[in-house]
Amino acid sequence: MEHEERIMKRLYLISIALVSLVVTGGAAAGTVIDAGTFEKPGDTYSTSPYSGLFTDVITFDTTGIPLMFTGFHTGMAGDEMLLTNTADGSQYNLAPLFSERLSLSAGSYIFTLSGFALNALNDKIYSDYGFKITASPVPLPAAIWLFGSALIGFIAFSRRRKI
Numbered sequence: 001m002e003h004e005e006r007i008m009k010r011l012y013l014i015s016i017a018l019v020s021l022v023v024t025g026g027a028a029a030g031t032v033i034d035a036g037t038f039e040k041p042g043d044t045y046s047t048s049p050y051s052g053l054f055t056d057v058i059t060f061d062t063t064g065i066p067l068m069f070t071g072f073h074t075g076m077a078g079d080e081m082l083l084t085n086t087a088d089g090s091q092y093n094l095a096p097l098f099s100e101r102l103s104l105s106a107g108s109y110i111f112t113l114s115g116f117a118l119n120a121l122n123d124k125i126y127s128d129y130g131f132k133i134t135a136s137p138v139p140l141p142a143a144i145w146l147f148g149s150a151l152i153g154f155i156a157f158s159r160r161r162k163i
Contacts (some may be wrong), residue, residue, distance in 0.1 A: 001155075007017065034059050034060070035058055035059065035060035035133055036060060036061070036137055037060065037061040037062070037063075037068060037109055038060060038061070038062045038063065038067055038133070038135040038137060039062075039063050039065075039135070040065070041065065041135050041136060041137040042096070042134070042135060043134070044132060044133065044134045044135075045060070045132065045133045052116065052117055052119075052120035053114075053115075053116050053120070054114065054115060054116075054117065055112055055113070055114040056112065056113075056114070057110060057112055058110070058111045058112070058113060058133075059108070059109065059110050059111075060090060060108075060109055060133065061107070061108050062107065062108035062135075063089060063111070064104070064105050065102075065135050065136065066101060066103050066135075066136040067101075067103065067104065067133055067134065067135055068099060068102075068104045068132075068133070068134045068136050069083065069092075069098075069099070069101075069102055069131060069132075069133055070098065070099040070100075070102055070132050071094075071097075071098060071129065071130050071131030071132055071135070072097050072129065072132065073094065073096055073098075073115065073128070073129035073130075074096060074100070074126060074127065074129075075117060075118045075119055075125045075127030075128065076096075076115045076116060076118065076119075076127060076129070077116040077124050078116075078119060080093050080094055080095060080115070080116050080132065081093075081113060081114065081115035081129065082094070082112075082113070082115065083100065083111055083112075083113050083159055084111060084112045084113075084114070085109065085110075085111055086109065086110045086111065086112060087109065092093045094114055098138070100120045101136070109149050113131070114139045115129070117129075
């Protein structure tokens with residue numbers, strides 16, 4: 001069953017890549033990036049490519065922990081790139097320095113990252129981008145610390161009464 005799901009996922013990714021190639025008239029450079037599975041805080045993936053019009057397809061799995069999508073870009077048209085969640089259509093316009101928190105439920109996700117690198121028009125322009133996906137640590141609520149200190153105080157108080 002799991003093997004069939006992987007095959008279907010790959011076929012879906014290939015079809016998205018082919019559709020993006022046809023829609024842009026074959027002028028796009030793009031890759032399918034498999035960022036892996038994010039299971040615990042500190043899990044990371046990063047990359048850095050391109051020139052001209054591009055649409056990259058980014059796939060990853062998560063166990064439901066929050067993810068931070070951070071990075072940079074330079075030499076892009078309109079000074080922005082577009083990150084799109086293909087499942088629900090939500091879009092993030094990424095500024096030259098970006099940090100987006102993605103709160104996603106457990107599952108497999110496919111995002112596209114698109115833009116136009118100006119170095120295709122003028123080789124004196126430096127165009128590049130890089131991003132990193134990091135599983136964010138989940139902060140403990142303050143109530144846990146308060147509960148812990150109250151519990152320690154209660155134990156200390158009960159020991160004094162017995163003596």
